[in-house]
Amino acid sequence: MKVALVSDLHANHQAAKVVFDRITEMDVDRTICLGDVVGYGSSPNEVCQLVRSHCDLTIVGNHDAAVAGLMDYSYYYQAARDALDWTVSVMDDEHIAWLRTLPYTAKAGSACFSHGSPVYPESFEYVFNQALARAHCAFHDRLQDVTFMGHTHLTRSWRFDQTTAEDVPPGPIEFESGWKYLVTVGSVGQPRDYDPRACFVIYDTERNEAEYIRVPYDIDSAAAGIRAAGLSEHFARRLYRGV
Ligand SMILES: [Fe+2]
Numbered sequence: 001m002k003v004a005l006v007s008d009l010h011a012n013h014q015a016a017k018v019v020f021d022r023i024t025e026m027d028v029d030r031t032i033c034l035g036d037v038v039g040y041g042s043s044p045n046e047v048c049q050l051v052r053s054h055c056d057l058t059i060v061g062n063h064d065a066a067v068a069g070l071m072d073y074s075y076y077y078q079a080a081r082d083a084l085d086w087t088v089s090v091m092d093d094e095h096i097a098w099l100r101t102l103p104y105t106a107k108a109g110s111a112c113f114s115h116g117s118p119v120y121p122e123s124f125e126y127v128f129n130q131a132l133a134r135a136h137c138a139f140h141d142r143l144q145d146v147t148f149m150g151h152t153h154l155t156r157s158w159r160f161d162q163t164t165a166e167d168v169p170p171g172p173i174e175f176e177s178g179w180k181y182l183v184t185v186g187s188v189g190q191p192r193d194y195d196p197r198a199c200f201v202i203y204d205t206e207r208n209e210a211e212y213i214r215v216p217y218d219i220d221s222a223a224a225g226i227r228a229a230g231l232s233e234h235f236a237r238r239l240y241r242g243v
Helices: 013-026 044-054 062-067 078-090 093-100 130-134 137-142 219-228 233-241
Strands: 002-006 030-033 105-108 111-114 146-149 157-160 165-168 180-184 198-204 209-215
Touching (some): 013 044, 013 198, 044 078, 062 078, 078 233, 130 165
Parallel strands (some): 111 146, 146 180
Antiparallel strands (some): 002 198, 105 111, 198 209
16 A cells, blocks of 8 residues: 655645645555644645545644644744734634544554654654654554654654664665654655755555655745735745755
């Protein structure tokens, strides 16, 4: 079975459209969204609609939880708070109601799907380096063979056992027996790994492999939308640099 994994679309309609078009061409069996459908970008309703029509399963992200009223975001920095307030003000009630229904994690076969760390998914903890990956050794026995995550907007992976964690080199991942894996799937709508192209992952359960796919999209148009909505200029500029 081929599974497409998308995450952190962040209301970027232009990026989401090209990614879902590519996934449709690839003829996958399932498409799973790992959260942060909204926040930062100017098209929350359009991106909710795309995710709802293309994804078989959607996990809640911290921005989704904030917009849905499930999480206090008063401690976020000002521009992020303003973007969330703006998102709530323009979103259709029906899409907000949908966000409220989303699970914090899901499991299928030997895989787990989560926005941040799967250990305490409601805390949305970041996993972005080897030390944070190593903290999962203590939870080795209760974690699935592979956990796919979003949240960091990075494209990094680690393998771990009960005692140690190692970086997995960039590129396609071949899952080996004897290890469990944490895989961050990158971001569709706001990549932060210095590659501004939209990113998603194809997980092939028969071959036991995962591969990152990058797709260029119309960044000018996404940035213009952010400016027209009066959101932070920083959110527009960072799209060009992939940070
Ligand atoms: Fe995010």
